[in-house]
Amino acid sequence: MTDAAEQSAAAPKAPQVDWSSLTDAEWKARLTPEQYKILRKHGTERAGTGKYADSKVPGVYDCAGCGLPLFDSKTKFDSGTGWPSFYQPIDGVKGDNVGESVDKSWFMTRTEVHCNRCGGHLGHVFNDGPRPTGLRYCINSASLKLDPAEDEKDSDER
Ligand code: FE
Numbered sequence: 344m345t346d347a348a349e350q351s352a353a354a355p356k357a358p359q360v361d362w363s364s365l366t367d368a369e370w371k372a373r374l375t376p377e378q379y380k381i382l383r384k385h386g387t388e389r390a391g392t393g394k395y396a397d398s399k400v401p402g403v404y405d406c407a408g409c410g411l412p413l414f415d416s417k418t419k420f421d422s423g424t425g426w427p428s429f430y431q432p433i434d435g436v437k438g439d440n441v442g443e444s445v446d447k448s449w450f451m452t453r454t455e456v457h458c459n460r461c462g463g464h465l466g467h468v469f470n471d472g473p474r475p476t477g478l479r480y481c482i483n484s485a486s487l488k489l490d491p492a493e494d495e496k497d498s499d500e501r
Contacts, residue, residue: 360409362408362409362460362461362462363460363461363462365461367383370382370383370408371383373408374407374408375485377485378407378408378485378486380485381464381483381485381486382407382408382458382461382463382464382465382485382486383408383463383464384464385446385448385455385464386464386483387466387483388426388483388484388485389425390424390425390426391425392425392484393425393426393427393483393484393485394484395427395484395487395489396425396426396427396484397421398416398419398427398489399416399419400416400489400491401416401417401491401492401494402416402489402490402491402492403415403416403433403489403490403492404416404427404429404433404482404487404488404489404490405487405488405489405490406458406460406461406463406465406486406487406488407463407485407486407487407488408458408461408463408486409458409460409461409463410488411440411458411459411460411461412433412440412490413432413433413440413441413458413465413487414429414432414433414480414482414487415429415433416489416492418430418431418433420472420473422472422479422481424481426466426481426482426483426484427482427483427484427487428472428479428480428481428482429479429480429482430472430473430474430475430476430477430478430479430480431476431478431480432480436476436478439459440458440459440460441456441457441458441459441465441480442456442457442458442459443455443456443457443468444457446467453467453469454467454468454469455467456468456480456482458486463486464483464486465480465482465483465486465487466480466481466482466483466486467480467481468480468481469481
């Protein structure tokens with residue numbers, strides 16, 4: 344096959360999005376009302392109401408705003424809080440995909456965590472997690488979209 348033929352056979356590229364420049368109205372149009380409230384307005388879903396709180400499905404949890412991979416199901420643990428909880432981001436505690444900021448709302452000082460690509464609010468990280476990191480990333484289900492592992496997709500078809 345020639346180079347030109349290979350190129351034309353390739354799937355068309357998705358349009359590039361400059362995630363940091365989307366307007367509030369554009370985010371509103373892209374997200375469900377629940378996702379918008381949490382990702383863009385720093386909301387919090389009620390404990391136990393999110394769809395991933397108790398999920399054991401293997402796979403990768405992507406940002407519900409922009410699709411960036413954020414957490415691996417292998418690092419998910421049962422925190423008993425009613426929110427999906429992970430002991431580290433997919434690229435590690437000091438990785439690039441999950442950012443941190445100081446949150447002084449509600450008369451507390453907490454560490455807020457967000458998607459480093461689109462800035463979407465995910466939840467908070469606390470120092471009472473399990474080994475090996477001792478951290479608990481307490482994340483809103485609405486901020487995540489699970490991409491199930493390949494073998495999980497296969498087993499659905501069998
Ligand atoms: Fe994102």
